[in-house]
Amino acid sequence: MKDLGVGVLGTGWVSGEHIRAFEANPHTQVRAILSRDKARAAAKAEEHKLASCRAYDRLEDLLDDPAVRIVSVCTPHHLHAPQGIAAAKAGRHLLLEKPVALDLAGLRAIQAAVRAARVKTLVSFVLRWNPLFETIRALLADAVVGQIFYAEVDYMHGIGPWYRQYSWNVKKEMGGSSLLTAGPSRSSLIRASARATPCSTNTSPTASRW
Numbered sequence: 598m599k600d601l602g603v604g605v606l607g608t609g610w611v612s613g614e615h616i617r618a619f620e621a622n623p624h625t626q627v628r629a630i631l632s633r634d635k636a637r638a639a640a641k642a643e644e645h646k647l648a649s650c651r652a653y654d655r656l657e658d659l660l661d662d663p664a665v666r667i668v669s670v671c672t673p674h675h676l677h678a679p680q681g682i683a684a685a686k687a688g689r690h691l692l693l694e695k696p697v698a699l700d701l702a703g704l705r706a707i708q709a710a711v712r713a714a715r716v717k718t719l720v721s722f723v724l725r726w727n728p729l730f731e732t733i734r735a736l737l738a739d740a741v742v743g744q745i746f747y748a749e750v751d752y753m754h755g756i757g758p759w760y761r762q763y764s765w766n767v768k769k770e771m772g773g774s775s776l777l778t779a780g781p782s783r784s785s786l787i788r789a790s791a792r793a794t795p796c797s798t799n800t801s802p803t804a805s806r807w
């Protein structure tokens with residue numbers, strides 16, 4: 598029974614993937630979409646054939662909608678903490694895109710809001726469920742490769758103007774840094790696969806599209 602209504606924030610690439618996943622889940626249904634332009638939210642709902650989905654252009658209005666029990670944050674990085682905090686304060690469970698916040702203060706603020714509201718959260722580290730990494734975890738659990746003393750994750754992505762999020766992603770006040778764009782999922786893989794905390798990270802610019 599699809600009894601968990603979802604409100605999706607943002608109408609970009611990732612929001613479409615969240616919508617598809619929520620619609621495929623037997624328990625969830627997208628009931629609201631937030632955009633800076635209401636028509637764009639309505640168009641996104643139409644694109645995904647969401648029959649009972651409302652379009653909003655103000656977060657407060659979406660959070661007032663009783664059909665929304667989970668909020669999925671798919672906006673630029675600088676909005677994750679303020680939108681996540683507002684949603685938690687409104688008693689909504691959260692699916693947050695990475696990074697959770699631009700800095701440690703933002704992270705602590707959202708942590709406090711979530712704890713106070715006692716809502717559930719998940720950060721979108723989807724690679725943890727990628728079959729390749731599930732296989733690596735299984736091999737490690739079976740001690741096939743012995744004791745690990747070094748683990749490394751490399752991620753190559755020729756982000757450039759062709760990539761929609763590039764317009765905000767390269768601005769420090771919105772994207773934060775290249776590490777915040779590309780790093781969180783890789784750090785998460787080290788934690789999940791090698792059960793270790795990363796001790797070193799490095800990002801370098803790339804000039805071309807892959």
Ligand SMILES: NC(=O)c1ccc[n+]([C@@H]2O[C@H](COP(=O)([O-])OP(=O)(O)OC[C@H]3O[C@@H](n4cnc5c(N)ncnc54)[C@H](OP(=O)(O)O)[C@@H]3O)[C@@H](O)[C@H]2O)c1
Nearest residue numbers: 607608609610611632633637671672673694695721761762
């Ligand atoms: N987990 C993963 O594997 C993965 C992969 C890629 C990206 N991500 C993360 O997902 C999030 C969204 O990425 P995306 O690729 O979907 O980005 P995107 O295509 O640029 O979409 C972001 C959406 O946020 C909304 N928005 C609100 N305020 C905005 C502003 N001031 N400037 C620009 N857009 C604004 C826009 O919708 P409206 O114009 O309708 O308001 C826009 O479509 C980011 O946090 C990114 O790091 C995660």
